[in-house]
Amino acid sequence: MVKKLFSFQVLLLLFVSGCNVGAVNNNEYKVLYTNEPSQQDDEKQQPSNYTVAIIPKVINIPYFNAVEEGAMEAGKDLGVKVIYKGPTIADSEHQIKIIDELIQNEEVDVIAVSANDPEKLVPVLKKAQNHQIKVITWDADTLPEARDFFINMVNPETLGRHLMDTLAWNVDEQGEFAIMTGANSAANLNEWLKWIKQHQKEYYPNMKLVEIAATDDDPNKAYLIAKQLLNDYPNLKGIIGNSSVGPPAAAQAVKEAGKAGSIAVVGLSPPNPMNEYLKDGSAQIITLWSPKKLGYLTVALSKNIVTSSYPYDNQEIPGVGKIRRIDDIVIMGEPIDFTKENVDQYDF
Structure with a gap:
């Protein structure tokens, strides 16, 4: 039997919140806003004037639906306005169009994108930076010069x-x-x-x-x-x-x-x-990993960089846990394995 040097133990206690990923939106773009803080007594925050745009590769599949739910939850908890826009097909040209619209509307402080193409998005993301919009990537990266940092789910x-x-x-x-x-x-x-x-x-x-x-x-x-x-x-x-x-x-x-x-x-x-x-x-x-947790983390770090508060290694993010940072890459945590024995323990 060949020795597996890179296998890892399943993390049964990884943060996962139940979420409904069955809803489908047939529009090309899904635009959702929230700036009302949650009513959790220990996490109430006053609504800010910050607006974060989250752009997935594609909408209407369970993975990105769960990311959306986490992002919207973070918006409520942290008092941030969240815009969730994504194309109905995984295409970089559609993402470029969305980003251009966000720049022209002059309404966002941060654009966070899961890139369908690492190179094609670079010009429009640099354009956003020239308009004083912070740019980060999550889930899938671009070339480093087009963003401040990349939120990776795992190594x-x-x-x-x-x-x-x-x-x-x-x-x-x-x-x-x-x-x-x-x-x-x-x-x-x-x-x-x-x-x-x-x-x-x-x-x-x-x-x-x-x-x-x-x-x-x-x-x-x-x-x-x-x-x-x-x-x-x-x-x-x-x-x-x-x-x-x-x-x-x-x-x-x-x-x-x-x-x-x-x-x-x-x-x-x-x-x-x-x-x-x-x-x-x-x-x-x-x-x-938990895509809902990824959405939450992306909004939390987006809010922080508006005030030039950048992530650091072993930083504790409320609602997420400790993150790692290696150079300009944030690593959310470890993956989890689902089998017939444990799959009912999770709901996303």
């Missing part, structure tokens, strides 16, 4: 290597496997892919990566890709979903093909969409 090497481990554990460390990623241009996904492939080469020589397929974070496209992978590779032993739409689509395809248990499905997804798949054996292990 990318640890995550990528762990995803490879979770698949290897479930296929006896041998056989063909495929990866379903999101957009080919997404910097965070490509970083995780790099470490998945590196870990396979170093520790699992009897496993073979046959294809990396891009879903563009589109659930319908992901489902069709998953079915095609099963058809194209009759000896396929496993699928890693490298973005949140991948594992549900792969598990559904595996279930419909009657191959639950013979083709392993692992990867990144909130637990709610994977609950039944984990229980019926169509998926084995799902990994993630």
Whole structure:
């Protein structure tokens, strides 16, 4: 048995708040405002004049719905006006349009974006900076010159290597496997892919990566890709979903093909969409962090930088916990694994 140097223990007590991620907004942009402080006696704060714009890669998928809920909760707790705008498809041009509109309206103090493309967003983000708007990234980064800092959910090497481990554990460390990623241009996904492939080469020589397929974070496209992978590779032993739409689509395809248990499905997804798949054996292990917590942290750090209060290593963020800072990257914490044994403990 190959030694797994980068596996980590599941964090069962990671902060997770229950949230409803089922609501769908059919508009291209979702714009929500809040500047009323929460009524929690120990956390009341006076409404500020600060406005933070949170821009996800795409709206109307469970992962970013949960981020939105955390961001709106932080807005209430911290007395910040929060604008949540996102495109209906994971496309950098749509994000550029949103950012341009925010600059022209002159209403925001901070723009926080999960970038669909690390390079294409640079000019418009620099434009925002020239208009005295603070810029940060979260979930997926841009080039460093276009932002103040990047909020990363986890250490990318640890995550990528762990995803490879979770698949290897479930296929006896041998056989063909495929990866379903999101957009080919997404910097965070490509970083995780790099470490998945590196870990396979170093520790699992009897496993073979046959294809990396891009879903563009589109659930319908992901489902069709998953079915095609099963058809194209009759000896396929496993699928890693490298973005949140991948594992549900792969598990559904595996279930419909009657191959639950013979083709392993692992990867990144909130637990709610994977609950039944984990229980019926169509998926084995799902990994993630709390996206709601990520939304909360992004608003909290956005408020701080308006007054030039920048994050620091081991800083305690109320409602989040201690964060790490390495150079210009904030790391929120460690990921958590969901299995059939513990998935009911989580609701997001």
